[in-house]
Every structure is written in structure tokens, then in C-alpha cells.
Amino acid sequence: MKPMRKILSVQPGQPASDGAGVKLNRVIGGGGLERFDPFLMLDEFATENPDDYIAGFPPHPHRGFETITYMIEGRMRHEDHMGNVGLLESGSVQWMTAARGVIHSEMPEQQDGAMRGFQLWLNLPAKSKLNDPDYRDIPASDIPRVTTAEGVEVVVIAGQFSDGSIKQAGAVQRPDTDPQYFDLHLPAGSQIQPQIPDGHRLMLYVYEGSLQLPQTGADTIATGRLVRLGDQGDIQLSSLTGAKVLLIAGKPIGEPIVQYGPFVMNSHEEIEQALRDFRDGVLA
Numbered sequence: 666m667k668p669m670r671k672i673l674s675v676q677p678g679q680p681a682s683d684g685a686g687v688k689l690n691r692v693i694g695g696g697g698l699e700r701f702d703p704f705l706m707l708d709e710f711a712t713e714n715p716d717d718y719i720a721g722f723p724p725h726p727h728r729g730f731e732t733i734t735y736m737i738e739g740r741m742r743h744e745d746h747m748g749n750v751g752l753l754e755s756g757s758v759q760w761m762t763a764a765r766g767v768i769h770s771e772m773p774e775q776q777d778g779a780m781r782g783f784q785l786w787l788n789l790p791a792k793s794k795l796n797d798p799d800y801r802d803i804p805a806s807d808i809p810r811v812t813t814a815e816g817v818e819v820v821v822i823a824g825q826f827s828d829g830s831i832k833q834a835g836a837v838q839r840p841d842t843d844p845q846y847f848d849l850h851l852p853a854g855s856q857i858q859p860q861i862p863d864g865h866r867l868m869l870y871v872y873e874g875s876l877q878l879p880q881t882g883a884d885t886i887a888t889g890r891l892v893r894l895g896d897q898g899d900i901q902l903s904s905l906t907g908a909k910v911l912l913i914a915g916k917p918i919g920e921p922i923v924q925y926g927p928f929v930m931n932s933h934e935e936i937e938q939a940l941r942d943f944r945d946g947v948l949a
Contacts, residue, residue: 670867670898672878676891678709684722684771688712692870692891694786701866701893702917703842705730705786705929709872711737711779718780721772726948727763728939729794729929731787731839733846734759734771735822739780745769746949749800753782756805758822760837764789764796766942766949783872783911790841790918791931798949801837808836815855820848824914827860845914849902851876856903865914867894874908 678690687710694706712718721741734741734753741753745761746768753759753771761767773780789796809821811833819826821835824845835846845861856879861867869876869892876886879901886892894900896917902910921931928939942948 668898669878670894670896670900673893673895674891675886676893677889678891681708683708684725685720687720687722688717690889693868700922701868702919702922703788703844703915704866704868704913705788705922705924706784707786707868707870707891707913708784709870710783711781711872713779715773715775715777715780718773719776722770723772724768724770725927726766726768726943727761727927728766728942728948729763729935730789731760731762733785733787733822734761734782735785735846735848736782739778739782740774741780741782742772742774743769743800743802744772745800747798747800751800751802753802754805756808756820758803758808758836760801760803762789762796762799764793764798766939767798767800768949785846785913786929787839787842787844787915788918788922788929791920793841794930794935803836809833813855813857815857816852817855817857818850819857819859820850822846822848828858829860842915842918845912847912849908849910849912851902851904851908851910853905853907856901858899858901859912861900861912861914862916863897865916866896867900867912867914868892869894869902870911870913872909872911874904874906876908876910877903877905879903
């Protein structure tokens with residue numbers, strides 16, 4: 666048996682706002698929070714107050730990376746310059762590869778009720794940053810779900826889930842970064858040992874309940890905490906009282922990262938070009 670992965674940090678998110686004032690919990694990304702190659706940002710939106718989300722995200726640009734929006738509750742409409750129109754509903758995922766450029770909007774399709782979900786920014790390697798953009802809506806019915814012998818439900822958004830007895834390919838497979846993105850629902854008293862490739866950066870975000878990492882000596886990980894782990898070894902997760910946890914892992918790109926707002930490139934010169942392209946109407 667391999668040694669267990671070491672915990673690098675446990676940290677809370679930070680209050681933030683984006684778009685036209687949508688209130689967020691910025692789990693990684695932004696000032697003071699180190700990037701975790703190949704991941705650039707993880708935002709959580711979770712509120713029942715329409716004032717926190719109703720203004721949405723009016724048209725805005727992206728270049729150089731991918732956005733993955735996972736909706737837990739609520740309805741959000743996507744429109745972009747390519748003519749795509751999509752409706753994110755509970756349990757669905759939007760996977761958008763901005764690459765050379767996308768200008769899009771994400772606007773709530775509800776006036777009240779809970780709006781809850783996550784948006785992850787996944788970097789692209791230099792060779793792919795100026796490729797054609799792409800967009801995919803994935804309804805909940807197309808996202809595989811498996812249940813382990815201990816009753817842990819796994820929503821397999823991307824990659825390949827395996828815990829030794831179960832193997833299940835996710836709804837999305839991506840080259841270069843090989844992202845693994847699972848939503849784990851652990852009943853009280855259960856445990857799971859997902860297999861993640863050595864060399865992949867790994868993070869866990871507890872969005873409900875509390876989590877234990879039995880063989881690392883870690884204390885209980887409470888709701889709203891992000892755990893970052895080393896890139897070698899096994900992991901074992903358990904929960905005494907029940908938990909919902911995002912497991913996100915990926916292969917590092919290992920290239921320079923230069924970010925200016927919605928543009929993520931490899932050099933300042935490329936950022937300046939993106940700004941010129943957006944100003945001149947030729948970003949996308």
C-alpha cells in the first residue's frame with residue numbers, strides 16, 4: 666500500500682463579488698490565495714437571497730482557459746457570441762473552453778429561491794490557448810452517478826472514478842490536464858478511497874457536513890474548508906456525521922501564468938494583445 670498523501674493546507678474561502686455584484690465565496694483564486702496549477706479559481710455561490718444573485722453576469726470576455734460551472738440548485742441562462750444558448754439547471758454542468766476568446770453572459774432564470782453551485786477555472790497549455798473556443802451543456806441525466814458498497818454516491822463530472830471495486834468514466838475527458846472532478850456524498854459513518862493518479866494536484870472542498878482524513882492525522886475538516894494535498898500517494902476520506910465534498914484533481918501544466926481579470930496567458934505581451942483584441946472587437 667502506498668503512503669497517504671500529505672495535507673499541504675486547510676483554508677476557508679474568502680467573500681467576494683463578481684459580475685454585476687453577485688456575492689460569492691472565492692475558494693481559490695484572487696488576491697492572497699495561491700493558484701494550484703492547473704486550477705486558477707474556484708467560486709462557490711450559495712444563497713437564498715435574490716439580491717445576492719439577481720443581477721447575474723452580463724456579457725464579459727474570457728481567453729486562455731476553461732470554465733466549468735456545476736449547478737446544485739437554481740437556473741442560469743448562458744448566451745455567447747457563437748450563438749450558443751443554454752440553460753443550467755439543478756445537477757447540470759456547463760463546460761466552456763474559452764481558448765482564443767468567448768464573450769458570454771450568465772443570467773439567473775429565477776426571481777426567488779436558492780441559487781447554489783460552483784465555477785471552476787481550469788488553465789489551458791500555451792499550445793491550446795488560441796485554439797477555437799468550444800461550449801457544451803451537460804444535463805444532469807448525462808452525468809454518471811455511482812454508489813459504492815458503503816453507500817457513498819459519486820457524481821462523476823470529469824475524469825475516471827475508481828475506488829478499487831467500481832470504475833466509471835466521467836461525462837467529460839480533457840487532454841493535457843486530465844481533470845478529475847467528482848461530487849462525493851458521504852453518509853454518516855461511511856468512507857471512500859478514490860484512486861487519483863500520482864502527479865495530479867488534488868484538492869477537496871467540503872460544502873456540507875464535515876470530513877475526516879483518517880490516516881493523515883488531520884482534525885475534522887468543517888464545512889467551507891478547502892484541503893490541498895500532495896501529489897503522491899493514496900487518499901482515504903470518511904465522515905462521522907455525513908458530508909458533501911468536491912474532489913478536484915488535475916495534471917499540472919508547469920508553464921508561466923499571467924492573469925489580468927478574465928484573460929489568462931503565459932506572458933504580459935499576450936495579455937496586452939488580448940486587451941487590444943477585445944478593444945478592437947476581434948477577441949473572439
